[in-house]
Amino acid sequence: MRTVTTPIIPTHQTFAKVKAPHELHLEAICVFVAIGFFLDQDTYWKDKVVLAPASYHDIDDQGFLICSKPWFRWHSTPSISDFTEALEAYSDLFEDIIAKQSKGKQVILPLSGGLDSRTQAVALHRLKREVFSYSYEFQQGYPETKIARKIAEVCDFEFEGYTIPKGYLWSVLDRLFELNGGYSDFTSPRQMAVVDYLEGKGEVFSLGHWGDVLFDSMQLPSLSEGEQVEVLMSKLLKRGGPELAQSLWQHWGLSGEFMDYFRSRISALLSKINIENTNAKLRTFKSLYWAPRWTTVNLSVFGSLAPITLPFYDDAMCQFICSLPENMLSNRKLQIAYIKHKMPELAKISWQNHRPFHLYNYNLNRVPYNLPYRGLKKIQRIMTTLTGKPYVQRNWELQFLGDANRVHLLKHINGDRFFEFIPKDIVLAYCDTFYKNKALEHAHPINMLLVLSQFYKYQIHG
Numbered sequence: 001m002r003t004v005t006t007p008i009i010p011t012h013q014t015f016a017k018v019k020a021p022h023e024l025h026l027e028a029i030c031v032f033v034a035i036g037f038f039l040d041q042d043t044y045w046k047d048k049v050v051l052a053p054a055s056y057h058d059i060d061d062q063g064f065l066i067c068s069k070p071w072f073r074w075h076s077t078p079s080i081s082d083f084t085e086a087l088e089a090y091s092d093l094f095e096d097i098i099a100k101q102s103k104g105k106q107v108i109l110p111l112s113g114g115l116d117s118r119t120q121a122v123a124l125h126r127l128k129r130e131v132f133s134y135s136y137e138f139q140q141g142y143p144e145t146k147i148a149r150k151i152a153e154v155c156d157f158e159f160e161g162y163t164i165p166k167g168y169l170w171s172v173l174d175r176l177f178e179l180n181g182g183y184s185d186f187t188s189p190r191q192m193a194v195v196d197y198l199e200g201k202g203e204v205f206s207l208g209h210w211g212d213v214l215f216d217s218m219q220l221p222s223l224s225e226g227e228q229v230e231v232l233m234s235k236l237l238k239r240g241g242p243e244l245a246q247s248l249w250q251h252w253g254l255s256g257e258f259m260d261y262f263r264s265r266i267s268a269l270l271s272k273i274n275i276e277n278t279n280a281k282l283r284t285f286k287s288l289y290w291a292p293r294w295t296t297v298n299l300s301v302f303g304s305l306a307p308i309t310l311p312f313y314d315d316a317m318c319q320f321i322c323s324l325p326e327n328m329l330s331n332r333k334l335q336i337a338y339i340k341h342k343m344p345e346l347a348k349i350s351w352q353n354h355r356p357f358h359l360y361n362y363n364l365n366r367v368p369y370n371l372p373y374r375g376l377k378k379i380q381r382i383m384t385t386l387t388g389k390p391y392v393q394r395n396w397e398l399q400f401l402g403d404a405n406r407v408h409l410l411k412h413i414n415g416d417r418f419f420e421f422i423p424k425d426i427v428l429a430y431c432d433t434f435y436k437n438k439a440l441e442h443a444h445p446i447n448m449l450l451v452l453s454q455f456y457k458y459q460i461h462g
Contacts, residue, residue, distance in 0.1 A: 001066070004057045008072055008318040009210065009291045011299055011310060013050045013183065016057065016065040020047040026252045031262060033248060033448045034241035036185055037294035039265055044182070044455060053292050072315075074273065074287065076280035078325040083333075086324060090334050091342065093320055094311060098123040101206065101309035108202035108306060109133040109157065110191070113147035113352025115335045116208030120311065122343045124206065125155040132201040136162040136194050141392040147350050154345045162194040169193075169399040170408040173454065179300040182455040185447040187395040189298035198305055205302045209295050211312040213286055214321050217279045217330035228278060229267050232285060236266070238444040247426050279326050287318070396443045406435060409446070413453045421456045422449065 004014060028042035041049040049065065051057050054072040059065055080086045098120065107124060111117045111133045124131050133155075135148030145161035152159035169176075169186060176192050186192075220231065242259060249258040269289060275281040291313075302308050311317060321329070328334060336359050340347040347359035354362040356373050364370070392398055400409055413427055427449060434442040 001058055001060050004051060004059060005071065006051050006053050006055050006057065007313070008054045008074075008315050009287060009310075009313045010051075010053050010296055011308060011313060012296060012303070013181075013292070015043070016049055016051055016059055017063045018047055018049050018065055022047050026248075026254060027261060029452075030245040030249050030254070030258055031265065033445070033452075034238065034245040034258070034262060035236045036188075036238055036241070036444065036448070037290070037297065038183060039289060039293065040269060044459065050293070053288060072319075074275065074284040074318075075322050076275045076277050076284075076326075077322060079323045080328070081325065083328060083337075086328050087334060087337050087341065090320070091338055093316060094119065094338070095123045095126065097311045097314045097317060098206070099127055101311065102127065102129050102204060105203040106130045106132065106201075108198060108205045110205075110207065111135045111148035111151055111159070112208075113144060113350065113355070114212070115332055115339070115351070116211035116312065117148075118151060118346055118349075119211065119335050119338055120206050120208050121151055121155050121157070122339055122346060123311075125157075126342065131155070131157040132160075133157040134160045134162060134194070134198070134201075136164055136190065138164050138392040138395065139166055139398060140389050144352070147352055147355075150349045151346055154343075154349070160197070162197060164190050164193045164395060164398060166398045166402065167405055167408070170405075173412070176301070177454045177458060179304055180297050182451050182459070184294060184297040185444075185451055186454075187399050187447055189301050190395045191298075191301050195301055195305060203306060205306055205308045207299065207302060207308055207310045209299070209310055209312065210287070210291055211335065212332075213283060213291070214312055214317070215329055215335050216332055217326055218282055219330055220278050220282070223278045225267070225270060228282060229263060229270060232266050232270065232282065233263065236290075237262075239440070240442050240445045241448070244426075244430065244445040244448060248422070251423055251426070277326055279329075283321075283329075394443070396447060397439075400434070400443065400446060401439060409450065413449050415453075418453045418456055421460070422452060 006014065023046050025042060025044060025046045028038055029044060031042070032038050038050070041052055043050060051065070052068055055068045055070045057065060057068045080089065102124065107129050109117065109120060109124065109131050111121065112135060121133070133148070133152045135145040137144040149159055149161060169192075172192050173186060176186055176189065180189070218231075223231065245262075246258045254261075270281070270285055273281050273284050273288070275284055299308055299310075336347075340359055350356050350358050351362050354365040357365050357370075390397070399405060410431065413431070419427065430442055430445050430449060434446050
């Protein structure tokens, strides 16, 4: 027997066997189709589970899970009441984590126009680490690399900008399935388009995932548990996902209705979280079930090149969050204050979510102050469309739209073998609707059908 200890937010999924029939877990697959990731410990199979976070797990010599016991439970017990004290504590903790994770190593830092990677840039610059930084943008999309390049220049980091090209997915699809196991869609991890360019660029990745969740608040009033369930459902369910899930639910003859099952699952998981504050409770739900089963899944793409580190996943950072009152976690206050205090030059660079404003004046991102910029961007998008090159905002637009992409997509999901798993009429109906000017409404179902086709190809037929 061996004991496996999982972190508060695991950086990879760890699987174990349980005593159950070796059958497809159809209810779990329907949930996956609806929200884009598996809930709790679910997998494709009834006799296979993912080990829960923040727990000790006893596993026997045959790989069966014997028992699990939590070593940490999320809580909300604020012990810091002064913002200056909180900022100092956050600064010290964050820089200590970054220092330990990057000591003696050349760092690969993905940069964006947001706050998480910018805070990492501050710490790495202050620690005088050798950093290779990069960013990417969509072909025919917003030039995201502009902000990242400015951040790198101020920090004196080496920098390269990349473009996510149209149709790259089809040449890396099999490799991506090997990396994420079909536990995520294939267009969200757009880093797959540039990962080969990063070979040999450094010894460790410093990744900023989950900072935006930990250091912000949904700013909701106090809600009943039933109301919280409805909020979570609205956040989790993807456009077109519940409809596809219900179609499969009916086809497989599962009892009741999909939405009733899904609501009961969310309610049961939420009821286990013993936190009174609505916002802290929902943040905890996301950190328990969303981060490990969606965000974590595609970290394997980075991990295929070099070891990964995630300062916001760190156990000490998660525990620190539990000590802060909700008002200090709203509106990214701590991260903004950290950047402004430690490296004001970076605070003066545009914040992508509030462009063209920066951390000193983003409060002006409202009418009438933002009208000139919004008007200019609208004109640019119209001009791009008039040239016959539509403005691209999402990766699936580059990978699924157009005649060449359609041929590749149909090659993967339009086949008799796959129709053994997902009925032909469902598959073709979604494809037809997607390509008849209903792309936005059906992009998620198309993504899920592609994932299920790869799963069936490799896990069922081998």
